[in-house]
Amino acid sequence: MNKIYETSLLLDFYGQLLTDRQYEILDLHYNNDFTLTEIAEQLNISRQGVYDNEKRGRALLVEYENKLGLLGKFSQQKHKAQNVLEMMKKLRPDELGKENTDIIEKVITEIEDLANNI
């Protein structure tokens, strides 16, 4: 997982445990592609202030995940749901029958929801 995507997910999971300023800076940088210089201008604070908050905020997010591992747990569940979807794609529709086909369609919708909801 690359650093930008990982931080964006961690921010989604644990962002509410950061200070408002840390959250704001990480959100601008990792979710909205602002450079640290652009953030400093935008928030009217020093580049060093942005850098320190970014570093500390990200370190906290990583620390929370190391302690709680909930992003890892969710990712595993998501991966499992995606595997199930792959398996269901191999079903032979010509051998299902009408009632079963209806059920399978509903099941696939639900599992797609599980696989994407993270």
Add this chain to the structure above:
Amino acid sequence: MNKIYETSLLLDFYGQLLTDRQYEILDLHYNNDFTLTEIAEQLNISRQGVYDNEKRGRALLVEYENKLGLLGKFSQQKHKAQNVLEMMKKLRPDELGKENTDIIEKVITEIEDLANNI
């Protein structure tokens, strides 16, 4: 959800953010059915000390869930997986065909895992 079950789940999710003492007391009380008096004797501290740690520890767990909502998110996913299992039980095995039956069996095993893994 009753208080004991809820606290036990919260402890599983956020327990690593508590102090060792808070965790120990909540674990003994909510996972191992010790009374606060028994815990005081066991740890050789005052009953008031146990009470304060239990109260503060539980308040922190509730606060973390209010901020992050990850237990709620997990519970929803689990509920969805259980719904899918219920739907799959309505499949008519006599109209599936051999290959589809094999796939469905594997899928059910995976979804049971999703439904129970919380």
